[in-house]
Structure formats: structure tokens, C-alpha cells
Amino acid sequence: MADLSVSLCGIKLANPTVMASGILGTTRLLLRRAAASGAGAVTMKSVSLLSRGGHPNPTILSFDAGMINAVGYSNPGLEETLKEFADLSDIPAPLFASVVGQNADEFSRVAERITKLPFAAIELPLSCPHTPGYGTLAGQSTPEATFEITAAVRKVTDKPIFVKVSPNVPAIGEVASAAEKGGASAITAVNSMGPGMLINIEARRPMLAFKMGGVTGAALRPVAVRCVYDIYKTVKIPIIGTGGVSCGAHAIEMMMAGATAVGVGSAVFDGGMGVFAQIAREMEDWMDRNGVEKVEELIGAAHR
Amino acid sequence: MADLSVSLCGIKLANPTVMASGILGTTRLLLRRAAASGAGAVTMKSVSLLSRGGHPNPTILSFDAGMINAVGYSNPGLEETLKEFADLSDIPAPLFASVVGQNADEFSRVAERITKLPFAAIELPLSCPHTPGYGTLAGQSTPEATFEITAAVRKVTDKPIFVKVSPNVPAIGEVASAAEKGGASAITAVNSMGPGMLINIEARRPMLAFKMGGVTGAALRPVAVRCVYDIYKTVKIPIIGTGGVSCGAHAIEMMMAGATAVGVGSAVFDGGMGVFAQIAREMEDWMDRNGVEKVEELIGAAHR
């Protein structure tokens, strides 16, 4: 039977699937349920220093080729989050924290406290395309800002840092390089694409309350795969390939492009929390049929 | 009965659909057939100074959420093109030329000759994401380069110039502004997204011969709509909204975002050349049901 386990920055995942940040990761109990449903690792919803209500609704919609969202980093803020995730001992998979800030200082202030929680790693999304003051809209996706923020957080934690990058930049390799130089332990590639917009033609209005939002799911997959491919050529640190993965074949494609682990977000819409186990099962079947014993052999296979 | 006609830089289109460049636009007879099939206007495949074979095959594939292509500007070069399109008198819709070059000088050398042909306008794609030496890969998508190339072509032609922009830039409004300042008469938004990559996991190889290619069709639509929306806020010249339009509702959405005409490319894959008439019919039905008399009333409706 195929060995699906991967080692990501020394963290052992039973299978390469990682529940992406912002999907169901609001509470300890939901993380536990997702982990119990078969995710190789789970990521909490991003936390900011202060509590945020996020954008008004609609915040998440789907279209014929994927999803679109402008949630706007709703989260109860650092202090509440410290309480919520204080004890993670009964969760049967590694957990990743996700920290956002308006500048390097805020990132490190939050990360410094979050690092005390029993998360295995800290993810830094520098790449949200639809939240003013954060991510791309705050200029955090440039190589310079990426380096600065990563280096600032590196000073306050010994845990692995995953820098989450945007697909909407001209040269993603440079951003990943800057993260690596700043002390990142892995790159999460990618965050939502765009932003995009959907208009309700009867109402003659954009449907998302924030008007525009990040595009994810099927529409994002080819771009995400190319980003992972580019980053794999550029940096030495591992990659969590994320974007549009909804079946075992997609996960294998991501790994062949260069990913060590595979983020799954929008696919929960169709597949529910069982989607992680389903993807793992499909990967296993494929490996068995193709005589691949360890899934790690597939990492970067498309480059060879 | 609803009036579907639009005036684009003074060019009268019987309906707002425009066959996008690179789709079937290789020969005079195919342009004629597309126009006869109901396209409001048709665009020729981009021409470069010298003949180009393009990338090896596969050059165009589809995936579950759209299409991906890296054709690589195959075209017989300027001289052959001048012969091919010398007489366009029997084509029942306005025709747009499409000119590419490796630099401003090449653009204007080709445009200077092409402007003698009976095309109604000249489109300048500064935005192809998968052809080395051209478009995004040659740095033509920056505001500076956009201004320079547009201004150079403006010197050699009196015809309307459509500058075709990339969705893969951080601030598309600035690029459109630069085009407007350079003398563009309209903005075509957008060209292919990404690039993206699809890997054949059995072969462990990217499927496109060029490995990566532009993503079009359904996957591109929300991003294209957002780009049109942003550009509409930034410039005064009209927009040819292009990306993922495959039905009347999509075309209306594009127009509400700010488009005066609507480019259609990948939808020919599903709908054949009849797709233009089909889209026009669906727009008309919608307008009749909603009491809209002139389609031009819809331009920018989502902004009001």
C-alpha cells in the first residue's frame, strides 16, 4: 500500500492534504472535525491583532468555474484567538496558525503571542486581494515587503514560517525568493486570484458586498500549478501547493509541479469535510496503479 | 425589438459581439464566415513583422473550467498578411487588425503598413503571457511601455487604436490610463490570464509544448469583469470587454461593468461560429423581457 505521508519542514503529515486557511478554520472544534475527517493538516482562519467583522454579505459565492470571496478577514482578534486555540491536544493532525497584520510590526506582535500556542507552524498570508489594509492591497506582495515581514516574524518565533504568496504578481519566483531570504521555512502558493467580480444583471450590481473578491477553485488551478512550478525552480524550501485541488489527480499534479503538501479550500464546497480523505484515497489508488510507493517521490516530477 | 447596435469609436457594430484575436482569424475567408455567422465585428489573428511558426503542439487545450493556450503568435508575417487581407469588401461586419511587435519600432513598422488595409481599427496586444519577446514577457504590459508603444503607433495611423491589456498586472487602471494618454481610442480588456500550467500526471510532463499558457474562458470571466470595471472608472475611452463571455447574460454583465463591445473567444469552442448570433439573441431576449430598448443604455450600469 502506497505511503502517503510527507514531511513538511520536519512536520509529519499522514497525507499531503492541508485544509487551507479561511475554510472552516474558525474554531478549535471545527479544526478537530476537519482533522478527524482525514485532512493531513489543518490551518486556522487568519487572525489579526484586533477583532474584525469582515465585509458585509455576500462574502462567498460560486460561479460556473469556481468560487469568489471577499470575507475580509473576519476574526475575533488576537486575545480571543489565544483563548480559542489554547488547547489543541485532542486534534489528530498537525495544525498551522495563520497571522495577518497591517505592517511588519503588527505581524510580529501577533506572531509573537500566537507562537506560544501549540501550532506546528505559522503561516503569513501576504497576499489577500480583497481586504484593504492587508495583503496585496497593502503592498505586502512585493519582494521587499515580503522580505521585511518575514524577517520581522522570524525574529519572534522558532517555529516554521509558511509565507503565503499571491498569484497576481508579475514574478512570483522573486517573491518566494524574498521570503526564503527573510527566513521562511516554506511557501504556500497560492492565495486567491484576481480579484474578480460577478455582477447580478437583474440588480445591475456587483454581488459581493465588497464588489470584488478573490477567485478560487477550478478557475485558479492552472495558474496555481504554474506558480508552484515557477517557485520550485527558484527556491529550496518546500511548497504547499494550493489552488483548485479537488481530487487525487489534481493533488498529484500539484506535487509533480513541486509541492510537498497540497492545500485544499474551495473543494470543501462540493465535497464537504470528507474531501480530504477522498483526495488521499484517490492519490493512493493512482499510486498503487502506477507502482509509486512513496508519495514524496512525486515532488517535482514534472521538472525531471 | 431591442436595438443591439453599438458605436465603438465611431464604428457601427450591429451587435456588441467581437470575435477576439487568435480565434479563427487566420484568413479572409474565415473572417468572412465568422462575420456572416453573426459576429458584430471580427478581429484578425495578430500579425508580426516576420513569419512565425509558433510553439509546437499542443498549443490549445481545455480543462474543466476553461481553456489554456500557448500558440505563440504563429502568423505568416507582414508581407503575406498584406496579401491575405488586401480586399475585405465582401465581409459583412467591421474588421479589426491586430499587430504585435518586439518593441515600439516594430509595432509602428507593422502598423504603418497594416493601416493601408481596409480594417476599421488596429488592435495592439501588449499582453500575451506566453510568447517570449512579445507582450508581458517583453515587459510591454507596464504603463511606461504601454504609453511608448501606443504613442509610436499613433504616429503612423489615423485609425482607431485598441490597446489590449493584461489581467495579470497589479494596477490595470494605470495601464489603461497610459494607453489613453498614448493616444489609444479604446481598451480591449483582457488578454489571457496567468499563464497557467496543466500537467499530464501519467506522462509527468506539462501538456502544452511551451509548458505554460494563457488561461481563457469561464475561469477568466470574473477577473475580466473586474478589470473592465476598474478601467471604466479610470479612463474615458470605450472598452471591449473580453474574457469568458459565452452567453447573453455574460455579455450584459460585461457591458454593465463598463464595456461598449464584448470580445468572444473561447466560447467558439463550445458554441462554434454560431455563438455570436446566439449571444446576440440572448441579449435581445433579456432586453425585451426587461424593457431595455438600446443596449448602449447598459454600458456601465453597475457603476450607477
Place this chain on the structure above:
Amino acid sequence: MRHTVEQPVMARVMEVLDDAPELRTLWLERKMKFQPGQFVMIWIPELDEKPYAVSAQAPGHIAITVRKRGPFSTRLMEMRPGETVGVRGPYGHGFVPKPNGAIIAGGCGLAMVATLKEARPEMPLFFGAKTADEVIYRDRFPDMEVCTDDGTTGYRCFPTDRLRPRLERGEFKVVYTCGPEVMMRAVFDLCEKHGVECQAALERYMKCGFGLCGQCTCGDQLVCQDGPVFDSKALRRMEEFGRSARLKSGQKVTLKQYADGRSC
């Protein structure tokens, strides 16, 4: 692509009925198949989009019943016939009808169980409101047992007081409930005591409505998708049921703080 497109589709408001001073029913032009207990997301462009029970249906039409609360419900109640709102759904899992049931509702929680009562008219319906003015659907359900806090109409007691003796007599095998969560908790505890199944329609702050954002969580359940109707087995495992809920930010607060005077 397997997935369905989740987008609001505009529906015309056909009729607006005053049920009570702060409660209105809006009839919408929309064909929909749904189970009692499911909900729809109602969108007012440029304002917000929130969940509402489908409170009634007619061929080609559905209704929602809105209680005046904050800016959104206020604007919704101001809608005039001819205006449109966006509708998506139905979402979630509704009530599972079984024999020998009773329904108990409080405030505009009645909207959530009204179509269940219509589907199973033989089930007794206990309804509680603060005062006579807030009693709705009286003509629709003439057999409804009404209780008010102030006794201005019907019995002066909580509807649970009317349910209790009949539960004790073993009249019901299952109790369906929707209303303020303190009431639902009391109903559930009563059912537990008498070994009777309880199905309660919970309310939590919702965003996506289809199980992706994790906003509407109660215990490890998603109210939008696993619920809004939960049975005794699920309710038993939910520490938060009757105790706490989460604000829009995800902050956990007491039910009191969350509802802050809400009556449904």
C-alpha cells in the same frame, strides 16, 4: 465541474403583509422546493445578505416573515411590491417529520415551523409571544395554542408550560421547536427528561450559508449545513447550545449578549 452555482437571483416582492407592529411577511415571486426548516439567503444589493426561514409557500411563490431588528431587517420590511431582493437557497437540513409530534415556537421562530405545521396539520402547535400584538398567523392556524408573557391574549404563561403536562402524559414522541434559544434549550431539557426526541432549529450568524466559512458553527456542527435543524443526539453533543454563540467576527459571547433582546 460538479458544483452548483450559488448566487442570489432577484425575486420580485409581490405583497407585503403586516403580521404585527414589528413583523411583516413578504411574498416573493420564486418557485422553490424546500423542506420545512430550511432557509434562504435574502440579499439587498449594497447592504447585506441574511438568512430567513421560508415561512409560507404558494404556487410560484415563497414568503419570508421578518421581525424588525437592525438596519437590514428594517430595510427589508420597508420593501414595497415591485421591488426586488436577491434569493439563494434553500440551504440546510430541515425537520424530519415523524408521527406523534408537537410543535412549539416562540416569537418569529413561528416562521420556521409554519410550513411544518401546514404539512402536518394534525400536530398541535404551541406558540408563545410577549404580548397580544405580537401574535402572528392566527388565521392561518386557528387551532394554535397561544401563550403571552403578559396574558393579553391566550394563556398567560410560557408555551413550555402548556407542553409540559402533555409530555408528562406521554402524548408526543417528538417535539419540533424554533424560537429564542433559551426557550429551545428549555424544550430540549424537558424532552430529555421525558425521553422524547427534540428537533430544534438553531440560529447562528451566517455568511456563506453552504458550509465553507465556518462562521455559523455551534459545537463542531455547521448550523447552515448540518442544521439549522438538529436532533437530540446532535444537541446533546453541543456544549454551546443554549449557552453561547459567535458574533460576526467569530467572537464567542453568551447567548444573552448575542441575541441581546432578540425574540427569534
Place this chain on the structure above:
Amino acid sequence: MRHTVEQPVMARVMEVLDDAPELRTLWLERKMKFQPGQFVMIWIPELDEKPYAVSAQAPGHIAITVRKRGPFSTRLMEMRPGETVGVRGPYGHGFVPKPNGAIIAGGCGLAMVATLKEARPEMPLFFGAKTADEVIYRDRFPDMEVCTDDGTTGYRCFPTDRLRPRLERGEFKVVYTCGPEVMMRAVFDLCEKHGVECQAALERYMKCGFGLCGQCTCGDQLVCQDGPVFDSKALRRMEEFGRSARLKSGQKVTLKQYADGRSC
């Protein structure tokens, strides 16, 4: 999303047969429903992808027959059993079988009509090759009338010379053809003269294979999608048929320049 996914799917090469010194048949593990005259795109990763007729079928398998030309066909012919190639398709419109037909093929054009002959074994098959060495499928079609340019086997003439008298006698109502375009043009002209329908499978440089790129155009037709088989009505309207074709760049050249010695 209505559209199908067009991507090469890898198929194992099961057997490679030498048909002639420069012609090989590759049996591929692939289940496929197709019409005689349709084609598939064959992908060799990192090299190229080109169109080939489905030249034979067996349960769960299809075959292609490849003539050595340039680097791609050469590499394809070097494939060994166990290696894989990508396959997508079938594409295009095939032959429309009608009663009283005849088939006439030249060179590896025989690959394109072979499954038609198998479907309609009663139809006479005229086949022309340069020399005895290049005669293929002899065992498969024992009734095939073979002609060679040099007379090393069969009749020393063009296959059109064998067809002509029988057309004159009014034996056929329809003629199916594939081969060098000059031959197909001659067949078509002959058919026109005798008022007989002709269905010819054209070859043009192809990229997408599904009607999007405009590369394979002949007249205002797309050979990949409207063809590759065209009937008399369509052929009549095609100025380019038998005269010119387009290179990979789209440049229009004479058939001679295009084919440059190609025999199918």
C-alpha cells in the same frame, strides 16, 4: 460549464507492426468510438502533437499507421511496446456511408479509409502506391485492387485509371477517397464529370483539432471540424482544394510546396 475537457490521455503502445519500410502501425491501448474518417491527435511529450487517422480497431484498442516523414513521425515509429503516447479525440466528421460506393486511396491515405472498408467490405477498394514495397494492408484486404507507379506489383497505373471505366459504366453512386491531394483532386474531377458524389478526407496543418485556432482552414472550412471529410458540395466551393495549403505559420503555399513529396 458545458464543455468537454480536451487533453491528451496517455495510452500504452501495445504492438508495433512494420507495414512497409517506412510505414508502421502502432496498436494503442485505448477504448474509443469513432467514425471512419475521424482522426486523433497523438502527443509525444516535449516534442509535438499531430493528427493521425484511426487506421484500425480491436476491443479496447485503436491503431494508427505512420509514414516516416520528419522528426515527429520518425520518433513515433521508434516507439516500442510499453512506451506511451498521448491521445485525444476522435475529432472531425467522418465518411457518410451510402450504398453503391467505391473507395480509392493513395499511399498512407489508405489508413484513413481502412475502417470504412471494414465497415462496408462489399465496396471495391482501389489502392495506389509508388512501388511494391509500399503496398500495405494486403492481408487485411485481399480483394484490394493494387496499382503501383512502377508496376512492381498489381497494375502499373494510377488507381484512378482503374476507377475511371467503372465510373463510366455507372457502377458507383459515391466515391470515398484519401491520399495525396493531387490524386483526390483528380478523383473529384472524375466524379464531377460523371455526376457521382465524392467524399474526400483532406489534410491540412492542424493545431487545436477542435475548430478554434483557424490553422487548418481550406476555403472557409475548418478541416479539423467541418472535415476532414468533405462532400462534393463542399469541395466545389473550396478554391484551395487541390491547389494550395498553409504552412504552420499560416503562409499559403502551393500544394507541391506544402506536401513537398508527401505521399499521404
